[in-house]
Amino acid sequence: MSNPRHFTSLLDLSGDEFRQIIQRASALKNHRDPNYQPLKGQVLAMIFEKSSTRTRISFEAGMAHFGGSAIFLSPRDTQLGRGEPVQDSAKVISSMVDCIMLRTDKHETVTTFAQHSSVPVINGLTDLQHPCQLLADMQTYFEYRGDIKGKTVAWIGDGNNMCHSYIHAAMLLDFTLHIASPEGYHPLPEILAAAGDRVRLFDNPVAAAQNAHLCVTDVWASMGQEEEQKQREIAFKGFQVNSEVMAAAHTDALFMHCLPAHRGEEVTAAVIDGPQSVIFAEAENRLHAQKALLEFLLCTK
Numbered sequence: 001m002s003n004p005r006h007f008t009s010l011l012d013l014s015g016d017e018f019r020q021i022i023q024r025a026s027a028l029k030n031h032r033d034p035n036y037q038p039l040k041g042q043v044l045a046m047i048f049e050k051s052s053t054r055t056r057i058s059f060e061a062g063m064a065h066f067g068g069s070a071i072f073l074s075p076r077d078t079q080l081g082r083g084e085p086v087q088d089s090a091k092v093i094s095s096m097v098d099c100i101m102l103r104t105d106k107h108e109t110v111t112t113f114a115q116h117s118s119v120p121v122i123n124g125l126t127d128l129q130h131p132c133q134l135l136a137d138m139q140t141y142f143e144y145r146g147d148i149k150g151k152t153v154a155w156i157g158d159g160n161n162m163c164h165s166y167i168h169a170a171m172l173l174d175f176t177l178h179i180a181s182p183e184g185y186h187p188l189p190e191i192l193a194a195a196g197d198r199v200r201l202f203d204n205p206v207a208a209a210q211n212a213h214l215c216v217t218d219v220w221a222s223m224g225q226e227e228e229q230k231q232r233e234i235a236f237k238g239f240q241v242n243s244e245v246m247a248a249a250h251t252d253a254l255f256m257h258c259l260p261a262h263r264g265e266e267v268t269a270a271v272i273d274g275p276q277s278v279i280f281a282e283a284e285n286r287l288h289a290q291k292a293l294l295e296f297l298l299c300t301k
């Protein structure tokens with residue numbers, strides 16, 4: 001491919017393209033045709049520096065459904081882990097496969113990889129962003145409640161990779177995002193600044209959840225921050241999604257979490273296992289949303 005289309009961030013899409021991928025994901029989910037194999041013979045390389053259940057399985061299954069295949073690569077077993085330059089690895093790997101997905105510690109690894117890759121590169125989570133998860137989250141909201149334009153979403157917890165991708169989604173799909181994070185754990189100022197007045201910061205989860213149509217949270221300590229767990233448990237006390245937070249939200253508010261979750265920390269069992277929670281539809285939609293993304297990147301002329 002001369003000018004491959006990458007997905008290193010949600011901001012690589014326009015709002016219209018985001019909506020088109022969501023619609024296509026639901027169509028692929030509702031009408032699965034085993035004879036539809038648009039990626040027959042094509043190969044996806046998946047580089048994982050961090051653990052994964054959903055991302056790995058959904059990409060691997062998605063490629064199989066589409067007639068292609070996926071190769072799982074960990075730095076432990078490749079020369080990437082022994083210091084082969086990212087630039088060289090990108091040139092070599094992209095000369096042999098049709099698409100590359102990376103889950104890395106540093107966001108720059110994905111952007112550098114994309115600069116030197118001759119095939120589309122997909123961000124499967126970095127320290128800064130998790131755009132694939134937002135495709136599935138937004139698909140799920142649209143399926144349960146219709147378009148999210150003009151609605152209010154409450155993000156309670158860490159201003160982390162997921163929170164940054166929610167800010168990008170608010171910009172592209174035109175919803176209001178309320179963020180309640182403890183002092184010292186706010187999203188990055190440059191990401192916030194780009195979103196303008198679509199995003200508002202709160203210091204109290206109940207205030208942030210007021211009349212929200214969707215409440216979302218994530219773990220207090222992300223992958224790579226395990227040694228901060230104790231300190232974060234103290235900082236995030238009071239930033240839990242519980243019945244009081246959900247009671248402040250709109251009566252038909254949904255609850256989402258990218259998973260894996262820690263019941264009793266960022267969310268109570270009553271909420272995550274309760275009637276407003278759509279976490280398992282959300283997780284399943286990773287498969288459908290990523291199939292729509294792969295088709296968009298690899299089949300759109």
Ligand code: CP
Nearest residue numbers: 052053054055258259
């Ligand atoms: N939500 C998510 O990305 O899950 P995995 O870490 O299991 O891939």
Ligand code: NVA
Nearest residue numbers: 160218222223258259
């Ligand atoms: N914020 C979490 C998301 C996991 C899917 C992490 O980065 O570990």
